[in-house]
Each structure stands twice: as C-alpha cells, then as structure tokens.
Amino acid sequence: MKSEKAKGRRKFMKNTIMASFSSIVGMPIVFGSNMPKELLPIGFFDGSLPPDLIGKSNLLTVLNDRPVNAEAAAHLLDDDLTPNDMFFVRNNGIPPVNVDVNKWSLTIEGESAKQSKTYTLQELKTKFKQYTLNLTLECGGNGRSEFNPPAKGNQWSTGAVGCAAWTGVRLADVLRDVGIKSNAVYIGYYGEDTHLSGDAKKNTISRGVPINKAMEEESMIAWSMNGKDIPLLNGYPLRLVFGGYPASCSGKWLSKIVIRDRVHDGQKMKGKSYRVPCKPVAPGAKVKDEDMCIIEKMPVKSLITYPKTGATIKSTEKLPIRGHAWTSADSISKVEYSIDFGGSWHPCELKNAKNRYAWQRFSAKIPFPEEGYYEVWARATDSNGDRQPIILPGWNPKGYLNNASHRIAIKVI
Ligand SMILES: Nc1nc2c(c(=O)[nH]1)N[C@H]1C(S)=C(S)[C@@H](COP(=O)(O)O)O[C@H]1N2
Ligand SMILES: [Mo]
Numbered sequence: 001m002k003s004e005k006a007k008g009r010r011k012f013m014k015n016t017i018m019a020s021f022s023s024i025v026g027m028p029i030v031f032g033s034n035m036p037k038e039l040l041p042i043g044f045f046d047g048s049l050p051p052d053l054i055g056k057s058n059l060l061t062v063l064n065d066r067p068v069n070a071e072a073a074a075h076l077l078d079d080d081l082t083p084n085d086m087f088f089v090r091n092n093g094i095p096p097v098n099v100d101v102n103k104w105s106l107t108i109e110g111e112s113a114k115q116s117k118t119y120t121l122q123e124l125k126t127k128f129k130q131y132t133l134n135l136t137l138e139c140g141g142n143g144r145s146e147f148n149p150p151a152k153g154n155q156w157s158t159g160a161v162g163c164a165a166w167t168g169v170r171l172a173d174v175l176r177d178v179g180i181k182s183n184a185v186y187i188g189y190y191g192e193d194t195h196l197s198g199d200a201k202k203n204t205i206s207r208g209v210p211i212n213k214a215m216e217e218e219s220m221i222a223w224s225m226n227g228k229d230i231p232l233l234n235g236y237p238l239r240l241v242f243g244g245y246p247a248s249c250s251g252k253w254l255s256k257i258v259i260r261d262r263v264h265d266g267q268k269m270k271g272k273s274y275r276v277p278c279k280p281v282a283p284g285a286k287v288k289d290e291d292m293c294i295i296e297k298m299p300v301k302s303l304i305t306y307p308k309t310g311a312t313i314k315s316t317e318k319l320p321i322r323g324h325a326w327t328s329a330d331s332i333s334k335v336e337y338s339i340d341f342g343g344s345w346h347p348c349e350l351k352n353a354k355n356r357y358a359w360q361r362f363s364a365k366i367p368f369p370e371e372g373y374y375e376v377w378a379r380a381t382d383s384n385g386d387r388q389p390i391i392l393p394g395w396n397p398k399g400y401l402n403n404a405s406h407r408i409a410i411k412v413i
Helices: 004-025 121-127 171-178
Strands: 061-065 068-071 105-109 117-120 130-138 161-170 186-191 208-210 220-225 239-241 254-260 275-277 292-294 301-306 311-313 319-326 332-338 360-366 372-382 406-412
Touching: 105 121, 105 171, 117 121, 117 171, 121 161, 121 220, 130 220, 130 239, 161 171, 161 319, 171 220, 171 254, 239 254, 301 372, 301 406, 319 332, 319 372, 319 406, 332 360, 360 372
Parallel strands: 105 254, 311 406
Antiparallel strands: 061 068, 105 117, 130 161, 161 220, 186 208, 186 254, 220 239, 275 292, 301 319, 319 360, 332 372, 372 406
16 A cells, blocks of 8 residues: 555645646646546647647658657648748757746857857847848758668658748847957857757757858847747747758757857768768769768759649649749749640749748649649749759768759649
8 A cells, every 4th residue: 555655745746747737738727637647638739749749730740759850741831931830840859848038048159259248038139120031941851751872861751841930130230249250250059959868968969150151131040930939849949040051050949159260060060961972972872071061052942832742633624833932042033833744844923032031932823735644843943043953963971952843743634
C-alpha cells in the first residue's frame, strides 16, 4: 500500500501538471481531475500531431520529431501569405522552454562591433522604427528528396518554403546603433535552443550572412509573423529574417549577434553544411571540404499551389492554376506553364510583390486539346534573367538548391 505521503505527492504532481495543461490549452480543463494520468489533452496537438508540434496544423507532414522537421504539401501553401500553422519547421535542436518575453534580450558584440550592447525586447520595439515586410524563407535543402544518388538529411519534398508578413526592426538600424567597425565582414547569430545532446555548451546552429546582406533594408529582426506572435517552433519570441538567402541564416530564438572581422565560423558554417561544390561535380562524387562554398543567394523558383496534383477536369473546361514564384534577385519577371512536357511554354499572369524577397502570385487558365493524362509544369524567370531548370540542377553532396520546375498531374475526362 502506498503511504499517505506518496499519495499526497502524486496528487500535488497531478495538480501541477493539470495547471500547466490548462495554461497551454488556454482555459481550465473542467473535468481534469478525472483525466487518466497517461493521457495528454488532445486539444494540445490538434488531434494527431505530437505535443512537440504545438501551434502547427495537423495537415503538416512530419519528417522527423527529434528535432522537429515538418512541411506542408504544395496545395496547402495556396494562401497569399503562409498561415503561421502551415509554415514549415526546421529545427536542429530543441526549442527553449518557458520563454519569458519580459526577460528576453538581444546582445550585439564581436571583433568588429564598436561596443557590446544589450537590448531588451521592449527596447527593440520602442527605440527603433518598426517595419512589416512580406519575406520568403526557404530551407536550402527544400526539394532534397529528388536528388539521385540520394542526399542524407531531411527528405524535404517541396514544402520547406513559406512567405509571411514579418514585423520587427531593420537589422541595419540596430547594428548601426551599436557601431560597426570598417573591417566588418560577416554577422553571426546565436539562439536559445538546446543541442540534441543536452550539452549546454554546444550550439545547435550558429550561421550568418555577409555584412552587405545584413545591411540591406529588408534584413530584419522580427517578433511578429502575420500580425501574431511568432510560433514557438518558428523562433518565438525573436528571430532574424533574411529573404533570398537560405533560411538557415535566419536565426530563431535570437539572443546574440556577433559582428565579425572574418566569415563567421559558428556551428554549421563549415564542412558540407549549407555548402555546395564551388564547381559542378558528377552525381555521387566525393568533394573535399576545401572545394565547398557557402550557399548565399537562393535560386529562382516557383510552386503550383492550385490545383492539387491528380486533379480531374472536363475537356470542355479550362483549368485554373495558381502558385507563387520567388527569387533572391529584385523580382520575378515572368512565369510560364507547359502541358506538353516542356515542348511549348505559355505565359502566366503575374502579380507584383509588396516588397523585394516576397513571393509573387502567378495564375493561368489552361485549355487542354483532348482527354487524357497531362502534367502541368511551371517555370519562373527572374529580373537577372535566371530561369528554373526543368530537370534537377547540379547534384551536390547534401542535396541543396533544387529549384527544378514544379509538376502536377492532371486527368482530363
Ligand atoms: N536557433 C536556430 N535557428 C535556426 C534553426 C535552428 O535549428 N535553430 N534552423 C535554421 C534552418 S536550417 C532553417 S531552414 C530555418 C527554418 O525556419 P522555420 O522553422 O521558422 O521555418 O531556421 C533556421 N534558424
Ligand atoms: Mo534549413
């Protein structure tokens, strides 16, 4: 028989757990005392998601749950701005727990900083001018699953991309407030997530961007996504956002930025991480680390978000299609579609972006000559004249930068 003391302790534990459940669900769990202790409230995780995916849609495809990596299928990314719960998650470690926004601060330091300075979140919000920009984030490994020979790592399909309205301050304004020495070359970030090993001394990831990218007017330190707090999994309460560069540069749970007099040498800046062969190599080739170059600008790309692949349409009707196109250049200049496996291309309608590095909406109404199976392909060209390839671009050891045309299947009956 259990002692009264042990029973009391269990009851205390249960009440504490119930209180934290209630705070996450956002209201009291009325019959909580009846709830078997093995159960997690289903409202925690939208039905089918593991509790680690709090705040995310249960329609996401979970590629990995430790660390969490999840993406949305192409047709789920149809909104002009990607809803917070549909935005992909790419974690290298474990997000911080019990974030206290009132205590959150950001320190700027480094060899090329004129001083070391710490700002509370509140100071960032009041001291600097605020901006809201639509910025596209795409993981350098988006589309990795198509490479052959296969590349190790999360097997992203097409969904490690999203475009949200980010609110925050310009990184340049904050860096200038601290003072930048003339020998500055790069900035690096540090976040408050924990290494999978649990070792507090190890960084999960600490990447960055060249100083000229950091100083662009679209480079942001953001605390809000689509008018709401950034979801915990996407970096709550503070993150960097760099459109046009691999999303790995956009540090989440941001607590420190270093201004460096050399290329930042933090975790995942070296070896094969986020680097590609400086010169093209044959598929499957072994590449020496010294022949690998850091990925900077992301290539032009597009995604068909309507209809869903496999859709059926009557031969008497025109098929409406739409999607998004994005680039690290100033803008997308055209998007075309093909229904004859690239034999001929036809222009899509294209909307202007709200600002640089926002994705741009394209659409078309497609007539089909007769009944049968078709594929709709889309390809974008940007203002630099760069165009998406139809087949897989250069193989590389870690499967980065796949910007091949997106294809959907259509049955015409
Ligand atoms: N602190 C921290 N920042 C991070 C990461 C991380 O694991 N920890 N992952 C990076 C990578 S590889 C990507 S692709 C983006 C993903 O951002 P998202 O999860 O908000 O979509 O965050 C980047 N910033
Ligand atoms: Mo990434």
